[in-house]
Amino acid sequence: MKPVKLYQLKDYTFATKEAQVDEEGNAHSRILKLQSDYASYGVRRAVEAIILVHEHKHPHVLMFQFGGAYFKLPGDNLSPEEDEIEGLCKSLNKKLGSEAKSVEASSTEKDTNGGKTEMQANEWIIGECISTYYRPNFETFMYPYCPPHISRPKEIKKTFLVHLPDKKILTVPRNMKLIAVPLFELYDNCARYGQQLAALPHLLSRFDFDFVEK
Numbered sequence: 001m002k003p004v005k006l007y008q009l010k011d012y013t014f015a016t017k018e019a020q021v022d023e024e025g026n027a028h029s030r031i032l033k034l035q036s037d038y039a040s041y042g043v044r045r046a047v048e049a050i051i052l053v054h055e056h057k058h059p060h061v062l063m064f065q066f067g068g069a070y071f072k073l074p075g076d077n078l079s080p081e082e083d084e085i086e087g088l089c090k091s092l093n094k095k096l097g098s099e100a101k102s103v104e105a106s107s108t109e110k111d112t113n114g115g116k117t118e119m120q121a122n123e124w125i126i127g128e129c130i131s132t133y134y135r136p137n138f139e140t141f142m143y144p145y146c147p148p149h150i151s152r153p154k155e156i157k158k159t160f161l162v163h164l165p166d167k168k169i170l171t172v173p174r175n176m177k178l179i180a181v182p183l184f185e186l187y188d189n190c191a192r193y194g195q196q197l198a199a200l201p202h203l204l205s206r207f208d209f210d211f212v213e214k
Contacts, residue, residue: 003210006054007166009180011214015098019175027140035138038154041080046157047088048075050130050200051164053180057211060180061200062170064095071181071193073159088160089124096170096178123168127161130203133196142196166212 037044050073051062064072076091078084133142135155146153172178186193187201 003208004052004161004163005210005212006052006059007164007212008214009053009055009060011167012053012164013167013169014178015169015171016174017098017171018173020094020173031138031140034135034154037077038138043153044135044155045078045082045084046075046155047078047084047091048073048157048159049088049092049124049126049162050159050204051162052204052209053164054209054211055180055182057213059183059204059209061183061186061197062178062180063197065177065179069192071179071197073197075159084158084160085126088126088162092124092162095176096172098169098171125163125165127163129158130161131159131196131199133157133159144199166214 034044053060053062062074064074066072074092074095075088076094078087131144133144133156134146134150134153135142135157136147136150136153138154142155142157170178181193183201183204186198188198190198
């Protein structure tokens with residue numbers, strides 16, 4: 001398996017842009033939105049990105065933090081019939097892409113608690129699908145498989161490995177918080193990050209990382 005190149009967090013420039021509508025809300029409001037979407041469009045499809053960097057040869061995952069206790073990988077829901085790769089690139093451009101006007105430089109905050117096919121679109125290099133989760137009912141819990149008694153899940157979410165170049169400007173809406181969380185902080189830490197994020201160290205353990213230092 002070809003090693004996955006990880007560049008240092010300090011190699012990237014983090015900037016801010018105009019605030020965006022925060023559609024995350026609390027768990028109850030997210031489920032209500034899911035019910036509304038399901039009634040209108042059927043099974044929701046969602047895509048998320050696993051974006052890795054390193055500090056001192058420790059892999060870190062870039063993710064958004066909403067409030068004090070909700071963490072989410074960059075990504076979004078797909079519109080009906082929208083292609084997964086195109087939809088993920090569109091979401092990454094919206095959440096982390098640059099704007100034409102000038103941006104204000106800033107830095108990320110680091111959380112201190114504690115056969116592949118690649119496609120490139122809009123400067124995002126989308127690698128292989130790492131996981132697929134299914135939401136069988138209108139509840140917060142998702143499974144890494146579809147339970148046999150469920151013929152039609154309410155949501156299907158896929159996560160893709162996204163490869164960063166050695167340099168890039170990541171532009172974050174000023175009302176959102178992007179953090180870099182080390183893999184060892186996620187490991188066996190469902191209480192803080194939830195089961196899906198806590199599973200990332202297991203899912204990524206099959207990759208060999210090439211820690212590039214300049």
